[in-house]
Amino acid sequence: MSDQAKPRKARHAATLADVGREAGVSAMAASTVLNGARTSTRISDETRQRILAAADKLQYRPNATARGLAERRLNTIGLATTLSGNELNQYFLEVFNGVIEAAAAAGQNTTVFAMPDWQQVGSRLPAICDGRIDGLILLAPLINPDDAAQLPDHTPFVAIHANHAMPGVGNVASDEEAGAHAMVAHMLSLGHRRVLHLAGPNTSSGAQRRIDGFRRAHAEAGLTVNPGQILHSDYSASSGRRVLTEWLERHRGQPMPEAIFAANDAVALGCIDILAGLGLRVPQDVSVVGFDDTLLARTTRLATVRQPLRDMGHQAVSLLMQAIEAKHRGQPARQATEVLLPTELVPGQTLSAPPADTVLIP
Amino acid sequence: MSDQAKPRKARHAATLADVGREAGVSAMAASTVLNGARTSTRISDETRQRILAAADKLQYRPNATARGLAERRLNTIGLATTLSGNELNQYFLEVFNGVIEAAAAAGQNTTVFAMPDWQQVGSRLPAICDGRIDGLILLAPLINPDDAAQLPDHTPFVAIHANHAMPGVGNVASDEEAGAHAMVAHMLSLGHRRVLHLAGPNTSSGAQRRIDGFRRAHAEAGLTVNPGQILHSDYSASSGRRVLTEWLERHRGQPMPEAIFAANDAVALGCIDILAGLGLRVPQDVSVVGFDDTLLARTTRLATVRQPLRDMGHQAVSLLMQAIEAKHRGQPARQATEVLLPTELVPGQTLSAPPADTVLIP
DNA sequence: CTGAAAGCGCTAACAA
DNA sequence: TTGTTAGCGCTTTCAG
Numbered sequence: 138m139s140d141q142a143k144p145r146k147a148r149h150a151a152t153l154a155d156v157g158r159e160a161g162v163s164a165m166a167a168s169t170v171l172n173g174a175r176t177s178t179r180i181s182d183e184t185r186q187r188i189l190a191a192a193d194k195l196q197y198r199p200n201a202t203a204r205g206l207a208e209r210r211l212n213t214i215g216l217a218t219t220l221s222g223n224e225l226n227q228y229f230l231e232v233f234n235g236v237i238e239a240a241a242a243a244g245q246n247t248t249v250f251a252m253p254d255w256q257q258v259g260s261r262l263p264a265i266c267d268g269r270i271d272g273l274i275l276l277a278p279l280i281n282p283d284d285a286a287q288l289p290d291h292t293p294f295v296a297i298h299a300n301h302a303m304p305g306v307g308n309v310a311s312d313e314e315a316g317a318h319a320m321v322a323h324m325l326s327l328g329h330r331r332v333l334h335l336a337g338p339n340t341s342s343g344a345q346r347r348i349d350g351f352r353r354a355h356a357e358a359g360l361t362v363n364p365g366q367i368l369h370s371d372y373s374a375s376s377g378r379r380v381l382t383e384w385l386e387r388h389r390g391q392p393m394p395e396a397i398f399a400a401n402d403a404v405a406l407g408c409i410d411i412l413a414g415l416g417l418r419v420p421q422d423v424s425v426v427g428f429d430d431t432l433l434a435r436t437t438r439l440a441t442v443r444q445p446l447r448d449m450g451h452q453a454v455s456l457l458m459q460a461i462e463a464k465h466r467g468q469p470a471r472q473a474t475e476v477l478l479p480t481e482l483v484p485g486q487t488l489s490a491p492p493a494d495t496v497l498i499p
Numbered sequence: 500m501s502d503q504a505k506p507r508k509a510r511h512a513a514t515l516a517d518v519g520r521e522a523g524v525s526a527m528a529a530s531t532v533l534n535g536a537r538t539s540t541r542i543s544d545e546t547r548q549r550i551l552a553a554a555d556k557l558q559y560r561p562n563a564t565a566r567g568l569a570e571r572r573l574n575t576i577g578l579a580t581t582l583s584g585n586e587l588n589q590y591f592l593e594v595f596n597g598v599i600e601a602a603a604a605a606g607q608n609t610t611v612f613a614m615p616d617w618q619q620v621g622s623r624l625p626a627i628c629d630g631r632i633d634g635l636i637l638l639a640p641l642i643n644p645d646d647a648a649q650l651p652d653h654t655p656f657v658a659i660h661a662n663h664a665m666p667g668v669g670n671v672a673s674d675e676e677a678g679a680h681a682m683v684a685h686m687l688s689l690g691h692r693r694v695l696h697l698a699g700p701n702t703s704s705g706a707q708r709r710i711d712g713f714r715r716a717h718a719e720a721g722l723t724v725n726p727g728q729i730l731h732s733d734y735s736a737s738s739g740r741r742v743l744t745e746w747l748e749r750h751r752g753q754p755m756p757e758a759i760f761a762a763n764d765a766v767a768l769g770c771i772d773i774l775a776g777l778g779l780r781v782p783q784d785v786s787v788v789g790f791d792d793t794l795l796a797r798t799t800r801l802a803t804v805r806q807p808l809r810d811m812g813h814q815a816v817s818l819l820m821q822a823i824e825a826k827h828r829g830q831p832a833r834q835a836t837e838v839l840l841p842t843e844l845v846p847g848q849t850l851s852a853p854p855a856d857t858v859l860i861p
Numbered sequence: 862c863t864g865a866a867a868g869c870g871c872t873a874a875c876a877a
Numbered sequence: 878t879t880g881t882t883a884g885c886g887c888t889t890t891c892a893g
Contacts, residue, residue, distance in 0.1 A: 150653055152886055163864050168887065181862060198651070201631035202567035203886035206869050211564060211631065213610065225596045227794065234587045237613050246631065248575065248610045251599050268870090269563035269573065269608070289560075291512055374798040406798045413848075432589065433798060436736040436768045486775075514870055525880050530872065543878060565870035568885050630886090 151195035160184070160191035167192070172199055205268065210465065213246040214457060215270035217258070218277070220251045222373055227403065227431035228446065232276060232297060235450020243458050245271075259284040266292040272457045275299065275306075279340060293460035295453045300342040307456040307474040309449050313343050313428075316442040316480030317350025320426060321398060323482060325358045327490045329396045329424065333384075334367045335377060335408065337400035344369075344400060347428065351398060370404055377407025385411070385498050393423060393498050395491035402427035402434040402441055409439075409487065415499050420489040422496050430483050440485030445478050452476050513557035521553035522546070529554070534561055567630065572827065575608040576819060577632035579620065580639070582613045584735055589765065589793035590808065594638060594659060597812020605820050607633075621646040628654040634819045637661065637668075641702060655822035657815045662704040669818040669836040671811050675705055675790075678804040678842030679712025682788060683760060685844060687720045689852045691758045691786065695746075696729045697739060697770065699762035706731075706762060709790065713760060732766055739769025747773070747860050755785060755860050757853035764789035764796040764803055771801075771849065777861050782851040784858050792845050802847030807840050814838050 153164040153171070160167065162184055170180055170188045180188070191197075205211040216236055218229055233249070240247045250265055252258065255278055266273065272293040278300065285303040288294060295307045302308065324332055334351050337344030348367060355362045368384055370376040377399060399405035405427030409419050419425050420440075427434050430443035456474055463472075515526040515533070522529065524546055532542055532550045542550070553559075567573040578598055580591055595611070602609045612627055614620065617640055628635065634655040640662065647665040650656060657669045664670065686694055696713050699706030710729060717724045730746055732738040739761060761767035767789030771781050781787050782802075789796050792805035818836055825834075 150651075154886075164886085165865090165888075166863065168889095169863095172887080184863085198625060198629050200568075200886050201629045202564050202573060203630070203869090204888080205564035205631075206562075206568050206871090206885090207887045207889080209869075213631065220596075220600070224794070225592060225599070227592075230587055230589075230592045233611075234582075237587070237611060238582070241613065246610050246612065248608050249595075249599060250608065251603065263560065267560050267563045268565070269567075269575070403794075403798055410798075410800055432586070432765075433795065436765055436772075436795060437799065438772055515872095516870075526870085527872075527881090528879065530870095531879095534871080546879085562870050565885090566872080568887090569870080569872045571885075 151192075151197045152200075153197070155195055156188060156191045156197050159195055160187040162188060167197075171197065172204070209268070210271050210461075211246075211269060212244060213248055213270050214240055214454065214461075215248050215250055215265060215273040217250045217252070217262070217265070217273055217275050219254055222371065225251065226372065227433050228372075228401070228429060229276065231429070231431055231446035232450045232453075235447035236274060236454055237450075238447075239451040239454035243454060245454075245458070255279040259287060263289050272461045274453050274457060277343070293457060293464055295457040295460065297449055297453050298343055302473065305473055307453075307460070307472065307476070309453045309456065309476045309478070311444040311446075311449060311478045311480050313346040313444070313480065314350040314353070316428070316444065316482075317347040317398075318354045319350075319480070320428075320442045320482055321351050321354035322357065324396050324398065324424070324426070324488070325354060325360070327424075327488075329491050330360070331392065331394045332366070332396045332398055333394040335380060335397060335399045335404050336367055336369050337404075338371050339369055341372075347400065370400060372401050372403060374403040374407035374410070377404030378411050381408050381411050385415070389498050391498055393417070393496040396424035396426070396488070399425065399427050401429045402431045402439055405439055405441070405487070406433060406437060417496065417499075419487050422492055424488045424491070426485070426488050430481075434483065434485065438486040439483075440488035441483045443481040443483045445480075449478060452478070513554075513559045514562070515559070517557055518550060518553045518559050521557055522549040524550060529559075533559065534566070571630070572633050572823075573608075573631060574606060575610055575632050576602055576816065576823075577610045577612055577627060577635040579612045579614070579624070579627070579635055579637050581616055584733065587613065588734065589795050590734075590763070590791060591638065593791070593793055593808035594812045594815075597809035598636060598816055599812075600809075601813040601816035605816065607816075607820070617641040621649060625651050634823045636815050636819060639705070655819060655826055657819040657822065659811055659815050660705055664835065667835055669815075669822070669834065669838070671815045671818065671838045671840070673806040673808075673811060673840045673842050675708040675806070675842065676712040676715070678806065678844075679709040679760075679790070680716045681712075681842070681844055682790075682804045683713050683716035684719065686758050686760065686786070686788070686850070687716060687722070689786075689850070691853050692722070693754065693756045694728070694758045694760055695756040697742060697759060697761045697766050698729055698731050699766075700733045701731060703734075709762065732762060734763050734765060736765040736769035736772070739766030740773050743770050743773050747777075751860050753860055755779070755858040758786035758788070758850070761787065761789050763791045764793045764801055767801055767803070767849070768795060768799060779858065779861075781849050784854055786850045786853070788847070788850050792843075796845065796847065800848040801845075802850035803845045805843040805845045807842075811840060814840070 153167045156167040157164040167188050237247050266289045275296040277298045297309045299308045370380040405425050427439045427441040430441045434441040515529045518529045519526040529550050599609050628651045637658040639660045659671045661670045732742040759770050767787050789801045789803040792803045796803040
């Protein structure tokens with residue numbers, strides 16, 4: 138009966154062609170009016186109104202994939218990260234917050250790609266860069282130089298806290314060495330002499346930069362750092378608890394460190410937890426400071442070193458958008474801009490002068 | 500000289516047509532081999548090899564937008580939420596973790612849409628559902644019934660902790676009333692009699708359900724709840740600090756509540772902060788419990804009510820995928836499934852029996 | 862000011 | 878087993 142085709146798959150709601158038909162104009166006239174295609178010419182006010190009315194009546198919705206196909210652009214950026222210890226962490230949340238804000242302001246959506254580890258990046262990145270994102274932000278990537286050279290070059294990349302410089306990939310970082318140095322120097326100036334550093338994992342270049350700052354502050358104060366003074370944990374509270382507990386057990390009866398400089402906020406809170414369990418007060422008996430100034434620190438009033446994580450998200454998006462726009466204009470996309478942001482001390486309530494009398498490890 | 504067209508915009512790397520040409524076969528043969536198109540026929544081993552070789556040589560990459568356009572599907576789901584107080588919160592992080600895990604397991608990407616408030620959902624949702632996502636999860640939506648009826652019906656939706664039932668929209672929730680009831684009953688059984696409830700905002704139906712549980716536990720114990728016993732905050736630590744501080748100032752010199760049942764973990768930690776500032780010990784002088792069991796609670800060993808947030812993310816994805824698949828098979832997509840998950844008490848270290856002697860508010 | 866036609870890269874129906 | 882043809886919905890030349 139009907140001459141209407143009966144497609145097996147449901148079609149998109151109302152198309153430009155439908156709108157054009159309804160308004161008695163061509164699809165492209167509708168396109169110009171509704172989606173602001175930057176074709177050279179303009180449409181008369183009269184037809185414009187007819188088209189708008191038809192679009193409204195038919196509930197026209199542009200189709201993102203069709204537009205993406207034609208424009209080679211989906212207005213979507215990606216954020217790649219790892220599910221460390223099977224959990225997204227605070228650090229991610231802070232940066233993501235900045236990314237999503239800046240992306241929204243630039244009219245971009247954000248798609249998150251979480252992989253178990255960075256090993257898989259080499260294999261999965263090319264699959265990701267298949268037109269579904271216009272550019273990608275790598276969050277704290279641990280990529281070996283070989284893989285870095287393999288990055289598909291039709292997609293712009295920007296890294297945040299990259300472990301290595303990557304060819305043609307911009308990088309946003311905060312000055313962790315300076316932050317660690319400032320904090321430890323401050324602690325030493327308060328009179329602390331035995332500061333334990335519960336550093337991050339060996340694989341993390343950020344952990345190394347914080348260790349560097351720790352050492353430099355000591356060196357400048359004429360103090361030597363002995364090997365046992367630096368422990369390694371991963372970046373979680375539970376790891377902080379475990380590492381500190383083991384260390385305390387090995388040093389039972391000896392003088393308690395006057396202060397602990399932790400790899401990040403979570404590790405610091407893990408330490409506070411253990412100390413409280415031993416009946417020690419923070420900061421009266423032991424001072425504890427963190428790193429990052431995540432929501433964890435803000436909520437618990439932890440003394441910490443603020444990295445402008447949210448702002449780093451903003452900056453990364455900004456860099457990425459520049460690269461995307463450049464690529465779209467046919468200009469060379471890859472340009473390795475380096476942005477280094479300053480850190481800042483956050484006083485908090487877990488750092489004070491050392492106790493008058495030496496506390497012994499129970 | 501060259502008969503090669505010179506397109507103004509750079510084209511996608513290598514297309515199926517390119518591969519086919521290189522291998523001396525049609526584009527669709529290449530499609531069958533490389534992208535597993537489920538067309539009826541198979542390809543001989545010999546041509547298959549030729550095609551694979553050509554694809555490898557040309558570095559063929561499928562184009563997601565083209566495929567999305569043809570298949571009306573991008574294998575991407577969306578997660579819509581608000582930036583409450585301009586920040587993504589812990590609750591979001593926990594759920595998101597579950598969503599992204601389950602989505603990855605189902606071969607889906609996840610795009611996050613964060614809006615300042617749910618008012619804007621009515622206007623932005625239709626624009627989101629334009630083919631860039633196959634389905635959408637609404638996280639703790641505050642949608643009025645009128646807007647709910649307006650949801651574009653070509654996209655499947657699932658809600659988590661919806662404030663109202665939405666027509667044709669599945670919902671995943673945890674039994675907050677039961678969780679609050681169990682916790683408060685437990686507190687009363689420990690001997691607490693003056694429990695202050697720092698509830699969530701009036702607009703939150705979850706806050707109301709927790710209040711209901713709070714009241715029911717009191718009623719069952721034969722205790723009356725007086726109006727001043729329930730305060731409202733929003734869900735942040737700073738708000739918890741503010742509200743508690745004001746309340747304590749208004750009640751100076753009167754007996755301190757023996758325990759505080761907070762709207763969520765952040766509010767609980769805000770309270771602990773204030774109490775510590777007054778020289779009160781938790782839980783010796785005052786017990787404090789939270790709600791949610793977010794990373795905040797796990798890090799600080801807060802007593803709390805565990806909502807299986809991550810699991811709720813899994814369930815929501817599962818429901819959504821069912822709806823997407825159904826829609827794709829041409830079956831009715833909308834079916835309002837309701838999933839209710841149990842909560843669980845987490846002991847922690849901030850809840851004990853009340854102090855022997857009444858503490859006065861300093 | 863407007864329309865016709867071609868193409869973005871892929872998949873699905875139908876022939877050969 | 879393979880090729881041909883026809884879209885998916887939108888943009889963008891290029892003519893009228």
